[in-house]
Amino acid sequence: LSGESAFIHALRTFATHPAARGLMDDAAVLEVGGEALVISHDMLIEGVHFLAEADPADVAWKLVAVNLSDLAAKGAEPLGVLLGYTLGRDDARFAEGLEDVLMHYGVELLGGDTTSGGSPRGFGMTAIGRATHVPVPSRAGAQVGDALYVTGPLGAAMIGLEELRQGGDPGAYARPLARLAEGEALAPYVTAMMDISDGLLLDATRLARASGTTLAIDSAAVPISAPEERRMDALRWGDDYELLFTIPADIVPPVAAYRIGSVEPSAGAPLLLDGKKMSEADRLGYEHG
């Protein structure tokens, strides 16, 4: 077991807390006063999720975007965010980026906590949203025969990070977008949905396992924002935050989306990539550990 798996396993042994498995999922769903609330919590740690020399405004942007992306995957409309902030270098610049991203999404900062601390710095965010469709989409509903789609091209974050390392413009890597409108439009139709944060192939295995199915993916059908020779890298790279979803094959998705495969009966492996069985052991994506 990796460190994370061991911790999750320890949590799962709480007989009284089966919901501990929620820790492995994007966002929790909580029914309150006739509404379904969707709540996500994500952290960004220096050296793990962002470079120590990153622009703090970009870190703030990404912190909000990755949390809102979790809401997007549930078709939820954001109600607000709470920030856990470790004070340090250039706090005013972080605040600027936070303002940019909150204004971009029209989301309110409801509260949070600030603390002193050392390096590596860690930031946490909790995003709270209201589900626009019930049942709330999850990873677990894919049905054999469904079509598999992605909402947009993959690889832009990979190229952006490489540009950044060469002193260029990081583009989508620095300021990812959460597909909130797409998630809301799709929620009534999808059988399963998630955002792609750790790479298409790795995240697809998670959807496949949660649904008890195998996902057959046609690698040539996956739209990429990278040179063709980087296609397989783009399928393994994270940080693009497009939505991955399954939908009955006869339904045309209500938003622009690319059909990349289908849901098959469980074939002893979570993925069939161009007909070849693949699983987590094949280094499918980015694991933060």
Place this chain on the structure above:
Amino acid sequence: LSGESAFIHALRTFATHPAARGLMDDAAVLEVGGEALVISHDMLIEGVHFLAEADPADVAWKLVAVNLSDLAAKGAEPLGVLLGYTLGRDDARFAEGLEDVLMHYGVELLGGDTTSGGSPRGFGMTAIGRATHVPVPSRAGAQVGDALYVTGPLGAAMIGLEELRQGGDPGAYARPLARLAEGEALAPYVTAMMDISDGLLLDATRLARASGTTLAIDSAAVPISAPEERRMDALRWGDDYELLFTIPADIVPPVAAYRIGSVEPSAGAPLLLDGKKMSEADRLGYEHG
């Protein structure tokens, strides 16, 4: 401006986000589906909020208790928590402590995030509760003429930490309690309420400033769990998590509580301690920065 104040100031300059001031408060209030949700987020950072050699089970306990204490101060009933967890030393022991405290309070772990990271480790928690009384108590409602109360003795955490440093039993320092039942019982009657996390005197200045009043405190009336010669230390020490509240002077609080002073017209300083004006400059408590 201290680091935290400067950051909060930067956030406050967001013309569109006046709620940024929520960052200085214990918990946010969000109305959803006819319910008032109360949401708190607190972090514990190694070396700031807990000793590097602390028992991880105690850290887990404290992380939950400090967040639930924020809900207690709002008279809220907990619905669940989300955990932000940095993997590291002895994760299974952290999970044990988490189980203990969640079972103690009957609270569910709804979700969260785990990540790798370095030292100092940081943990975040978001607690979500349902207000049991509307309007939800805040720090801002104290009225001139009200009586000032505290729900229990202060100083136990101070003594516990001193014991711990000498190899003894840390008691209440390691496993603080959130006054959830007291907060719920008090909510319909109080004019202002907060939990004491950073020391009675410092937190009292916050309540005084939020309410635009002065709090007169009789130091001899404050119950303490420490030797009499440590009285003034106990009034400055944090981590006890008793509730501080104001209530009309003719109302008898519905739970055991100690009357320690009164609400006075603003006297040019937030506190009158035994008749002497005091403010934040007098090193009133523990500032995590």
